[in-house]
Structure formats: C-alpha cells, structure tokens
Amino acid sequence: MYEKVLTKDINMPESRKLAYYEKVGGYRSWKKALKEMDPDAVIELVKASKLRGRGGAGFPTGVKWGFVPKSTDKPHYMLVNADESEPGTFKDRLLMAGMPHSTIEGAAIGSYAIRANTCYIYIRGEFVREARILEEAIAEAYAKGYLGKNIFGSGYDLDMYVHRGAGAYICGEETGLIESLEGKRGWPRTKPPFPAIEGVFRCPTIVNNVETLACVPYILERGAEWFAGIGPESGPGPKLYCLSGHVEKPGVYEDAMGLPLRKLIYEYGGGILNGKKLKAVIPGGSSVPVLTADEIDVDMDFDSLAKIGSMLGSAGCIVMDEDTDMVNTLLNIAHFYRHESCGQCTPCREGTTWAEKVLHKIKSGHGTMKDVDLLYEISGNIGTRTICPLGDAAAMPIESFVRKFRHEFEAYVTKEVEVA
Amino acid sequence: MALIKIDGQELEVKNGTTILDAAKEVNKEIPHYCYHPGMSIVASCRMCMVKVEGMPKLTTACSTRIGEMPPQRKVDGKYDMVVTTNSDEVKQAQESVLEFLLLNHPVDCPECDQAGECFLQDYSFKYGKDRSRFEFEKRVPPRKDMGPNMLLIGTRCILCSRCVRFTQEISGTDEIMVKQRGYHAEIDLFPGQSLDNKLSMNTADVCPVGALVTKDFLFKPRNWRYEKTRSICPGCSVGCNVQIEHMQEDNKMYRFKPLENQEVNQWWMCDDGRLLYHVYGKLNRLEYPQVRKNDQLQRGHWRLSMKAVANRLKEFDPSQVAFVGSGYASNEENYLLQKIAREGVKTKHVAIDDKYPREKDIAYKKFTIKGEKLPNYQGAQDMLQSSATFSDILKKIDKGEIKALYYLGGGPQFTLSEADIDILKKLDFLVVQDIQKTPLSEIADVVLAGASAYEKDGTFTNYQQRVQRIRQAVLPPMAAKTDLEIFQELLDLFDLPKALRAQLVFKEIAEKVKGYQGMDYRGLGDLGMAKG
Numbered sequence: 001m002y003e004k005v006l007t008k009d010i011n012m013p014e015s016r017k018l019a020y021y022e023k024v025g026g027y028r029s030w031k032k033a034l035k036e037m038d039p040d041a042v043i044e045l046v047k048a049s050k051l052r053g054r055g056g057a058g059f060p061t062g063v064k065w066g067f068v069p070k071s072t073d074k075p076h077y078m079l080v081n082a083d084e085s086e087p088g089t090f091k092d093r094l095l096m097a098g099m100p101h102s103t104i105e106g107a108a109i110g111s112y113a114i115r116a117n118t119c120y121i122y123i124r125g126e127f128v129r130e131a132r133i134l135e136e137a138i139a140e141a142y143a144k145g146y147l148g149k150n151i152f153g154s155g156y157d158l159d160m161y162v163h164r165g166a167g168a169y170i171c172g173e174e175t176g177l178i179e180s181l182e183g184k185r186g187w188p189r190t191k192p193p194f195p196a197i198e199g200v201f202r203c204p205t206i207v208n209n210v211e212t213l214a215c216v217p218y219i220l221e222r223g224a225e226w227f228a229g230i231g232p233e234s235g236p237g238p239k240l241y242c243l244s245g246h247v248e249k250p251g252v253y254e255d256a257m258g259l260p261l262r263k264l265i266y267e268y269g270g271g272i273l274n275g276k277k278l279k280a281v282i283p284g285g286s287s288v289p290v291l292t293a294d295e296i297d298v299d300m301d302f303d304s305l306a307k308i309g310s311m312l313g314s315a316g317c318i319v320m321d322e323d324t325d326m327v328n329t330l331l332n333i334a335h336f337y338r339h340e341s342c343g344q345c346t347p348c349r350e351g352t353t354w355a356e357k358v359l360h361k362i363k364s365g366h367g368t369m370k371d372v373d374l375l376y377e378i379s380g381n382i383g384t385r386t387i388c389p390l391g392d393a394a395a396m397p398i399e400s401f402v403r404k405f406r407h408e409f410e411a412y413v414t415k416e417v418e419v420a
Numbered sequence: 421m422a423l424i425k426i427d428g429q430e431l432e433v434k435n436g437t438t439i440l441d442a443a444k445e446v447n448k449e450i451p452h453y454c455y456h457p458g459m460s461i462v463a464s465c466r467m468c469m470v471k472v473e474g475m476p477k478l479t480t481a482c483s484t485r486i487g488e489m490p491p492q493r494k495v496d497g498k499y500d501m502v503v504t505t506n507s508d509e510v511k512q513a514q515e516s517v518l519e520f521l522l523l524n525h526p527v528d529c530p531e532c533d534q535a536g537e538c539f540l541q542d543y544s545f546k547y548g549k550d551r552s553r554f555e556f557e558k559r560v561p562p563r564k565d566m567g568p569n570m571l572l573i574g575t576r577c578i579l580c581s582r583c584v585r586f587t588q589e590i591s592g593t594d595e596i597m598v599k600q601r602g603y604h605a606e607i608d609l610f611p612g613q614s615l616d617n618k619l620s621m622n623t624a625d626v627c628p629v630g631a632l633v634t635k636d637f638l639f640k641p642r643n644w645r646y647e648k649t650r651s652i653c654p655g656c657s658v659g660c661n662v663q664i665e666h667m668q669e670d671n672k673m674y675r676f677k678p679l680e681n682q683e684v685n686q687w688w689m690c691d692d693g694r695l696l697y698h699v700y701g702k703l704n705r706l707e708y709p710q711v712r713k714n715d716q717l718q719r720g721h722w723r724l725s726m727k728a729v730a731n732r733l734k735e736f737d738p739s740q741v742a743f744v745g746s747g748y749a750s751n752e753e754n755y756l757l758q759k760i761a762r763e764g765v766k767t768k769h770v771a772i773d774d775k776y777p778r779e780k781d782i783a784y785k786k787f788t789i790k791g792e793k794l795p796n797y798q799g800a801q802d803m804l805q806s807s808a809t810f811s812d813i814l815k816k817i818d819k820g821e822i823k824a825l826y827y828l829g830g831g832p833q834f835t836l837s838e839a840d841i842d843i844l845k846k847l848d849f850l851v852v853q854d855i856q857k858t859p860l861s862e863i864a865d866v867v868l869a870g871a872s873a874y875e876k877d878g879t880f881t882n883y884q885q886r887v888q889r890i891r892q893a894v895l896p897p898m899a900a901k902t903d904l905e906i907f908q909e910l911l912d913l914f915d916l917p918k919a920l921r922a923q924l925v926f927k928e929i930a931e932k933v934k935g936y937q938g939m940d941y942r943g944l945g946d947l948g949m950a951k952g
Contacts, residue, residue, distance in 0.1 A: 166602070185598065190463040190483045201437040343579060343598070343605030344464045350520035353603040357556045374553060381516035385466055 005218050005238040006211070007254045010098035016133055025340075029220035033109050034154040037220075044114035046216065048224035049208065052235045053110035054091075055081055055172075055209030056285065056313045057389075058302040061216075063207060067196035068114045072263040074203040076116035080107050080208050081170035082123040082130070086285035087336060090314030091240035092210035094252045096123070098372075099214075100137035104160065106213030109159050109220060114206050119160045122177050125167040134162050169340035172209040173388045176342065187344045188189040188388035211240055231257030235302040245319035246273040255390050258301040265296065266318055268370050274307065278319040280405070284313025287393030289400035308412055310400075326405040327412055330397060331359045337394035348391040351382035355398055363414050365419035372409045376402045422488045424502035430499075435488055439481035439503055450505055451514060451543045453521075453628045454580040455482035459589050465521075465580050467543070470557045473502040478513050481505070486817055511547065518548040521951040524559040525629075526575045533607045533637055534630030536644045540874065542576065543740055549770055566596070567615035569635055570623060574606050577631035583607060583623040585946035590688065592785025593617040618690045619784055625677060625687070634643065636695060637675050641667075648673055649893040650946055652880050654748065654873035657792040659882030660685035660946070664893040671894050673697045673874060676733070681947050683886060690782075690789045697874065699832050703856040706869035707898035710861075717867060722901065723909065730913035732849050735822060740823040742769035742813045745804045747794030748830035748887050749903060750878030750890065751926035754796075754803035755933070756907040757828055764914030769822060771808035772800050776835040790883055794831065795873065800879030800950075802933055813947070818843045829854030830870060836860055853906060869900035877922040878903040879944065879950065887939060889947030 006130060008173045014020040027201055030400040033042055038260045047062030080103065084092040095103055111119045123131050138160050149290040164183055165171045171180040174190035178200045197203020213239055220229045228238050234419070239257045241264055244250045248270030253259075254287075255268075265271070269393060272278050276292040283300065291298070298304050306314045320329065355378045361367050362375070383395030401408060411417045421888045423434050426443055433442045438461075443450050453465035462484040470481045473495050481503075496502075498733035504510060521540060523625040529535040561574030579598065584607065587593050595615045597609040609615060616624070624634045646665035653676070660838050663679040666673040676697060678689035709725035710717040720728075733741055743761035745754040759769045779791035796801075816822040825847055834856070836844075841859050844850060859866045873880075875896045881887050896902060904925070919925045927940040935951040943949070 043811070087507060180708060187462075187464075190461065190480070197424075250877065340601060341602035343602040344462070346464070346466050346517050346520045346578070349579065349602055349605065350523050352552065354520075354523060354556075361556075381520070385517070408886075 004254045006095065006102065006240060007098065007252070008216055010094065010230065014097050016097070016101075016137065018101060018137065018144060021099065022176055025103055025221065026101050026217070028104050029217035030108050030303075031152060032220055036150050039113045039115055042109060045224050045312070046113070046219060049219045049227040050233070050236050050304055051212065051215055051219065051227065052302060053209055054211035054215075054314070056086070056238070056311075058235060058312065061208065061212055064208075065114050067194065067206045068206060069197065072204060073305040075118065076114050077200050077203055077205040077298060078107060078111040078114060078116040078119040078206045079174075079177065079200060079205060080119065080121040080122050080210060080213060081172060081174065081177060081207050082127070083177060084127075084210070084314075085124055085169040085172050085335070086287060086314050086316055087339055088242060088282060088318040089285045089314040090242050090244075091252050091358050093127060093130055094240070095214050100134050102214040102217060103210050104141055105135070105146075106136055106216035106223060107160065108158055109174065109212045110206065110213055110215050110343060112156060112210060113203070113278070116206070117157050117159065118198075120169070121160065121162045121179055122170075123162055123164055125165045125349075131162055131164050138288075161397075168342070170342040170388070170390060171379050174391060174400070176208060176383070176388065178205060185342070187342050188390075206405065231305065232299070232301045239300070239315060240323045241268070241300060242314070242316040243319070244271045244317070246321035247271065247319045248380075250275055258280050258299040258304065259298045261291075261298050261300055261317070264300060265370060269319065272319065272321050276323065279320065279322045280320045280326065282318040282397070284311045285316035286318065286336065287396055288313045289396050290404060292302065292404055294341075325403055325407045325417075327359070327363050327405060330401040331363055332358070334359050334394070335396045337390065341390060341394065345391060347382045347385045348394060351378050351391075352394045354378055355382075355394070358408065362409055363419075365412060367409075367416060369410065369413055372402060372406065372413065375409075421487050421500060424486055424501040425495075425499050426501065426503045427505055427599065433486055435486070439470055439472070439484050439485050439486065439501075440477075442486060443481065443503070448505055450481045451547060452482055453539060454582060454689075456585075456626055457584050458554040459582065459585045459626075460582060462585070465517070465578065467514060467517050469510060469517070470505040470535065471507055472512055473504075476508065483540070493912075494900070514543075514547045515549060515780050518544055519553070520547065520665070521555040521578050522552060524575070526558065527576070528576070532576065532630040532634050533639065533643070534576075534627075536642055538630060538666070539628040564608065566609060566632070567620050569621050569695075571633050571635055571638065572607055573631055573633060576629050577607055578629055578830070579605055579607070580628060582626040582628065583632050586619075586623050586626050587615075587617075590622070590784065590786045591617050591619040593619075593901075596623075615710075617784070618692060618782060618789060619696050619787060621689060621691045622678070622688050640674050641779055643675075647742055647893075649891050649911065651874070651893060652795065652888050653689055653693040653696065653892045654723045654795040654880075656790040657686060657698045657795060657797060657883040658788070658790050659795060659886065659888050659948075660689040660693055661888070662689060664697075665707070668892045673894055683947065683950075684882065684888070686787070688787050690787070692789065695801070696832075699739060700872050700874065703832055705856055705897050705900065706854060706867060706902055708869055709899070710864075712865045717862070722899070725866055725868065726906070726909035726913060727874060729826075729851050729868075730910060732865070733826070736824045736849070738765055738767040739769070741765050741767045741826070742771065742816070742822045742824070743767070743826045744771050744773050744810050744813060744828060745800050746773050746830050747797035747800045748873065749800065749802070749828055750876065750922070751797060751799040751803050751881060751929060752871075752922045753903040754800045754826065754906065755925055755929050756904070756911065756919065757826070758804050758806070759916065760907065760914060761826070764816045764910065764916055769808065769813065769816070770804050770806040771810050771813045771829075772797075772804050772806070774811055774829075775808040775840065776833060785823070785921045792883060793833075796880040796884070797927075798883060798885065799887070802816070802881060802935060803929070814840060814843050823847060824849040826851045828903070829856075829858075829860075829861065830872065832856070832872075834858040834860070836896060841880050853903060855900070868906050869896070869898075870906060871896040871900060871902040876904065878904070879922070879926060879941070885935070885951040887936070887951060888942060889944050890933070918929065
C-alpha cells in the first residue's frame with residue numbers, strides 16, 4: 001500500500017502555515033543540507049534518488065544540477081517553474097496552495113546545491129491566490145531565518161522571490177520563462193547554450209518544476225534508496241496524477257510512479273461519469289498523443305507510456321467517454337495551441353492556425369477527405385521542426401487524433417454526423 | 421580544426437563554425453531568412469534545416485556549431501560531423517516551411533519593390549511548391565508609416581525579426597518590436613516611437629522580403645534594370661562601401677545600398693549617406709567652363725579656358741600663387757594639383773581647405789557616423805604634403821602677399837563666410853574648380869566645372885587610413901569634366917607629362933607619397949588597403 005508523501009497533510013486546515021509544516025518535519029532537510037552536506041553531496045544524493053523532472057520532459061534532476069559549471073564568476077540562479085498551464089494539469093497549483101513550504105524548502109535545497117543565492121518562483125499570472133500564499137510563506141520563512149543572509153550561521157545567503165507571469169502558456173517552456181523573467185517577450189531561445197550554462201541574465205540557471213522540487217526535502221530526509229524504491233526503477237518516486245474529464249471523481253491523486261492508468265480511472269476516479277463507456281484518454285496533458293480505450297492497460301510512468309507512443313508529460317489525465325466528439329475535442333485543443341503559439345517559429349505560428357482552420361472546415365461539414373490528409377500532413381510539418389516543444393505539443397494531438405479516430409473525421413466529411 | 425562532410429564533400433573548418441558558414445565554403449547555399457551574419461542567431465524561420473548524422477531531428481544550420489569530437493563519437497572514425505543538405509527529408513522540410521511562409525503572403529510581387537532581390541521569391545522558385553493549399557482568408561496586418569524614411573507593408577512580413585534585432589543590436593535604438601502573439605504577431609513601433617534613427621534604412625536591407633521598404637525606393641523602376649557600381653559613399657570620412665544603382669539611359673542614380681566590408685562599415689551605412697545623392701542632385705551644378713570677360717562670367721571653351729588659366733598663372737611671381745586642395749577631391753586629384761603647383765607653377769603655397777564646420781560623431785551601438793564630413797580629408801592631407809591651410813592662405817591674401825589662387829572644391833556644401841569672400845575679392849586672379857555655383861564661383865576669373873564623387877574614378881583614404889577605390893557611376897553634367905581630365909590640360913600647358921587615368925596617377929603616388937609606397941591601384945580590390 002502506497003503511503004502518501006507530497007499530499008499527506010495537504011488537506012489539513014493549517015497545512016500552508018510554517019508552524020504546521022515544521023510540526024510534520026518541515027525544514028529539517030534544509031537544516032541538514034546546510035549543516036551536514038556540501039552542495040555536491042546534495043547533487044549526488046538527488047542523482048542517486050533517480051528523481052526525474054515532473055514538468056513533462058522527465059530529465060534526471062540531479063544530472064541537470066550537475067551541469068552547472070563549478071568554476072564561474074557569474075552568479076547562479078534557481079528558477080521554480082510554477083507556470084502550470086498545460087490543459088488537464090493542476091498538481092503544482094495544489095502543492096503551492098496546500099503546502100507551499102515543501103516547494104520553498106525544495107527550492108532552497110536546490111539553490112544550495114547549484115550554488116545559487118537567488119531563487120525566483122515564476123508563477124502563472126492567473127494563480128493569484130497561490131502567488132499570495134507563496135509570498136506569505138516566503139515571508140514566514142524569512143522571519144524564521146530559513147531564507148535571507150547567513151542561514152543558520154552557515155554563511156550561505158539565499159533570497160527568494162515570487163514573479164508573476166502575464167498569462168502565456170509559452171512562458172512555461174524553460175527558456176521562454178527565462179526571457180519573460182528578464183522582462184522580454186516569452187520567446188523561447190535556441191539551444192545550446194542550455195540554461196545551466198547560460199540562462200537568466202546570461203548566468204548559469206536551473207529551471208525546475210514545483211512538484212520536482214517538492215520531492216527534494218523528502219529525499220534528503222528519507223534517503224535516496226527510499227525514493228528510488230518507489231515505483232519503476234527508471235523513474236521512481238511519489239507522483240501526483242491529475243484526473244479530469246468524464247470520471248465520477250476528478251481530482252489530484254497521489255500514488256507511486258507507475259500507477260496503472262486503469263486503476264487511476266476506475267479506482268481513484270470512480271469510473272466513467274454516469275456509467276458510460278470509455279472512448280479515449282489523454283494521459284499527460286493535452287499535448288501528448290491520445291490513447292484509445294484499448295490502450296489503457298499501461299503504467300503511468302515515463303518509459304511505459306513512451307513505449308506505446310504517448311508520454312507521461314505532466315500526468316494530466318483527461319478522460320473522454322463514448323459520447324465525446326473527437327473532432328470537436330481536437331478543435332478545442334488545436335485552438336489552444338494556436339492561441340498560445342508565441343509566433344517565433346514559422347511552422348508553429350502558421351501551422352497551428354492552418355490546422356485549426358482546416359479542422360473548423362471539417363467540423364462545419366465543408367471538409368473533404370483531402371482535408372483530413374492535409375491535417376495529418378500539417379501536423380507532421382510542425383512537429384520536431386521548431387525551437388521549443390510547443391510545436392510538438394501542437395502536432396502530437398493532431399497526429400494521434402487523426403490516426404486513431406480517422407473514422408470520426410471522415411464521418412464529418414461524408415455527412416454521417418449531423419452538422420450543428 | 422574539425423573535419424566534416426557536407427553532402428559527401430570533405431572539408432576542414434575551425435571549431436565553432438556554423439554549418440551554414442561551413443557550407444558556404446564549399447559553395448553550398450543553405451536557404452535562410454532570420455540568420456544575418458551581423459546579428460544574433462535566433463533560428464526561428466526554420467528554413468535552414470539540415471540533417472546531421474546522429475541527431476534524431478533535423479537541425480538548423482545557422483545555429484548548429486561544428487566542434488571537434490572525441491574519437492569514439494566521430495562518424496566513420498574520422499568525421500566530426502556529417503551533414504546532408506539535399507536529402508528528400510531536408511527538401512521536404514524546406515518546402516513545408518516555404519509553404520507555411522506563403523500561406524498568408526499576398527504574392528504581390530508585381531508591385532513589390534523587393535521583387536528580383538527577394539529571398540521569398542528566390543527560394544520559392546528553388547524550393548517551393550507552385551500552388552497554395554491554403555483556402556482561407558489571408559491575414560492582413562496593416563501598412564505602417566514607420567518613420568521619415570521607412571514604410572512597413574505588413575502583409576509581406578515573415579516575422580524573421582531581423583529588423584527588430586537590428587534596432588536592438590546595431591543601432592541600439594529599440595524603436596520597433598514584435599507586437600501581439602502567434603498568428604497575430606506583427607512588427608510595430610513601440611508606442612510614441614518613430615523609426616527615425618540615422619541607420620533606419622538598413623532595416624530595409626536586412627528585411628529578406630519586401631515588408632520594410634524605404635520611401636526613397638518605393639515604386640521606383642525594377643531593381644534588375646539598374647547598372648550597379650561598387651564605390652565609396654562620399655558622405656563622411658568613414659568611407660562606407662556602397663553599391664550605386666543607376667541607369668545609363670538617363671544618367672541618374674536611383675538607390676544606394678551598403679556593401680559588406682568588415683574593416684569599414686560591416687554591412688551598414690547611414691541614411692544621410694544613402695540619401696546624399698539627392699543633395700548632390702539638387703545642387704546648382706556648374707555645367708561648363710566660364711571665363712570672365714568685361715567683368716562678366718561667360719561660357720568658355722575648355723582648351724581656351726585652360727590656356728587662360730595657365731597663361732595668367734605664369735604672369736605672377738610663383739611666390740604670389742597659391743593652390744588649395746580639397747577633402748572632397750580624390751587622392752589623385754589632390755596629387756596632381758600639388759604637382760602642378762610645385763613642378764609647374766613652382767610655388768610652395770599648397771594648402772588644404774579647412775573652411776568647413778566639423779560636426780560631432782554620432783555613435784550608435786555598433787556603428788559610428790563620423791562628424792568629419794569630408795570623405796577624403798585624410799587623403800588630401802597626405803597628397804598635398806603641406807601643413808598650410810586655406811585659413812593661412814586667406815591671411816596672406818589679406819596682406820597682399822598672394823595675388824593668384826587656384827581653388828579646388830567638389831563638395832555639396834558652401835561654407836565660406838562673407839568676410840572670406842571679401843578677402844578673396846582682393847585677388848588679382850582666382851580660379852575655382854568646383855561642382856556647383858557658389859558665391860565663390862561668382863567672383864572667380866575662371867570657373868572650371870568638375871565632377872562629384874559619384875562621377876569619377878580614383879581613391880579616397882578614410883579616417884582609419886584605409887585607401888579605397890571610388891568608381892564612376894554617372895557622367896558629369898553637360899560639358900563638365902572629371903577633375904582629372906581638367907588637370908590633364910594643365911599638366912600639358914605646364915609641360916608636365918600627362919597621367920590620363922586615375923590608375924596612372926596612383927602609380928606615381930605609390931612611388932612618391934609616404935604611406936602609399938608599394939600600393940597597387942588594382943591591388944586595392946573591392947575592400948581597399950590600409951596605408952603602410
């Protein structure tokens with residue numbers, strides 16, 4: 001039986017207060033890091049835990065921290081990516097609102113590990129409440145001496161700031177986030193140089209997801225072996241799953257990495273809403289390839305989902321019942337990515353719009369079979385051809401919807417579906 | 421050094437070279453829009469995608485740098501990178517990017533000034549599809565008046581962001597930006613701003629399509645109809661390398677564009693220089709020689725006018741004759757002027773014209789417009805080999821020590837004061853060789869109609885001591901002659917050997933003038949040479 005870690009106390013009335021967080025063991029890891037460990041030891045421990053980034057890409061966190069150059073005159077920066085905007089994803093929001101100190105503690109440990117004296121929490125503009133909660137929590141941490149100058153007499157200084165975005169999905173992409181933090185348009189940068197070498201203000205920078213950092217205090221407290229023992233070997237640890245769509249009990253559920261998707265939907269989610277049949281599931285946020293009802297016997301972890309051609313992404317699981325119109329659903333998704341494309345790269349800027357227009361045409365009953373092929377082709381010309389993964393994010397749903405539910409698109413063409 | 425292979429062709433390149441630059445070395449053009457060698461690399465147009473062995477996706481040639489690989493990562497045991505630029509996969513990617521770019525493009529080539537030198541047009545022919553599959557209404561961003569010299573035709577824009585980067589990185593003036601997001605993104609001015617810096621017209625050069633256009637060139641004849649002459653801008657002492665676009669049929673200039681010279685102007689030039697030909701065009705030009713008869717300047721015959729000059733100059737004691745050279749005139753002209761003075765007339769009074777205001781340098785982030793507006797002040801000083809100035813000569817004229825003056829002009833400005841003119845009226849004999857009618861030419865005894873910098877061959881020496889060739893684009897007006905031609909007559913009349921072409925004069929300069937030794941006129945090439 002899995003015992004909750006990240007969200008164990010999250011529903012307690014005072015869970016967001018520092019006093020409560022300390023009572024349940026909070027900031028012990030931070031003290032331990034500062035008093036007993038040198039930064040490299042922290043990095044080695046996180047490497048040993050096999051923690052992989054929870055933002056979507058699943059890059060090993062300790063390895064990423066290790067990329068920061070050891071000898072440089074420039075200041076280092078830790079950025080917390082709290083720009084959670086992927087449709088179907090709402091786990092970071094819960095963490096920040098429910099127990100902000102775990103994120104702050106994780107970010108502090110991460111800052112120490114990469115030798116940063118400044119940490120920015122870049123939070124999605126719409127998260128007004130969460131931003132306020134974080135600010136209050138940071139103020140508490142300063143007051144208690146967990147942040148600021150010469151923390152616990154260690155000689156280590158750390159300042160932490162909350163920076164609110166202006167509501168662009170693209171600013172959740174790490175280099176887009178960096179540009180935005182610098183006060184510029186959120187146009188992702190071409191890599192290399194990677195942020196660990198040249199990030200915000202052209203200084204070494206690490207960008208980590210909220211959930212990733214929230215795991216870190218527990219790794220220090222309970223050890224890398226404990227963490228590596230939870231779930232699959234290749235990407236272990238506690239995981240928050242966001243369940244939404246046509247289920248009886250949507251919400252955020254914590255379990256070990258590698259939770260069977262069927263269990264998530266039918267046990268945690270209580271099955272399909274109103275006893276209907278399942279048609280499709282998007283397992284990792286709207287950008288990942290869709291799964292059909294036949295494909296849900298898969299474990300929710302990085303490798304298992306990759307093996308069947310989808311992705312864990314942000315673990316934003318969107319469930320669709322038998323009545324769902326897949327053309328309409330895709331139109332909704334395509335609209336989102338068209339709206340959020342930053343406009344920098346040609347394929348994404350032009351392709352997302354074109355795809356949406358073609359979809360609109362099909363949905364309004366004016367489409368032809370050629371349009372269905374065209375849609376598929378456009379997605380192929382966007383994916384892998386852009387600076388940042390937004391191009392892939394826009395292309396993957398189109399590609400998978402058309403491939404797996406082609407008959408529904410054709411039904412609109414042949415007028416089998418009554419056009420509203 | 422790294423050993424690479426591009427489409428089967430082996431070559432060695434320096435570490436850090438981009439694939440795009442490496443391909444250039446083997447004469448392979450990789451199509452691109454957003455990349456400009458003078459600005460930061462954003463890799464956003466996605467046109468330059470190529471296949472690199474070992475990389476899962478196609479990669480952008482402009483931003484991917486080549487470096488030496490450790491032995492175990494070398495391809496075939498020896499290559500640091502193996503690049504394919506012409507596979508079906510690469511071609512398909514290029515074709516798809518072009519298709520995306522053309523979705524909303526108005527394809528208004530028939531009325532677009534860029535047609536003929538448009539990368540969208542060229543690449544569409546080379547790599548594109550012959551029809552559009554886009555059947556929806558096109559996006560129509562508005563036309564915008566960007567500033568005194570610039571116009572934005574938004575429909576043609578492909579959002580390569582070159583213009584924005586230019587104002588950020590080269591001029592440093594930050595007037596323009598990309599506004600809105602995604603499909604609605606467009607180039608615009610920041611509120612309250614105008615694209616009015618003195619480098620603004622470079623944004624039209626960097627624009628790979630016809631979106632940013634200069635008002636000066638708007639709706640002028642098609643760019644392929646012009647003759648193109650490489651020369652030097654005579655606007656200041658920087659000596660920007662320029663391409664003069666002109667027509668033989670009407671002997672007119674239509675457009676100036678900067679040419680790359682890393683030692684001088686990189687890829688840029690200022691708007692003042694670019695539009696200077698209008699200033700010259702509006703001058704009240706001298707079109708034929710004039711000789712004063714019965715206190716009236718009358719149109720003369722060239723040979724007779726020159727004879728009048730020589731004969732009169734010979735009447736004076738050489739110590740009473742002075743020659744004033746010009747920073748607007750070429751090295752060759754100034755050289756011949758002092759030669760006639762020293763070897764013909766045998767006077768020591770050779771001076772340089774210093775009677776013009778010096779402005780302050782205008783320094784932009786990566787380009788400086790010099791306040792020294794004379795294009796060849798440095799060269800004139802070198803050639804005249806004299807520390808005397810026109811001001812010194814004026815004092816001597818005022819004292820009655822100098823009675824005859826040969827004045828060489830050539831610039832578009834006239835800056836002598838009335839007091840100066842009053843002094844010059846004391847002369848017994850005044851020759852003015854210039855391009856425009858001025859209060860000075862009005863009081864001259866002989867007026868010789870010369871040529872502007874656009875109308876002759878020769879060399880200029882810029883403020884960095886770099887000797888560069890100017891080339892004749894258009895002919896001097898009417899019966900005016902190039903100054904070199906005018907001097908031929910004088911050389912002859914003073915029994916000095918003729919030097920008919922700038923090349924021959926330069927040969928003599930290379931033998932006799934300090935700093936120019938060993939230089940060769942042809943050897944100066946397109947980019948010029950630094951003085952020794």
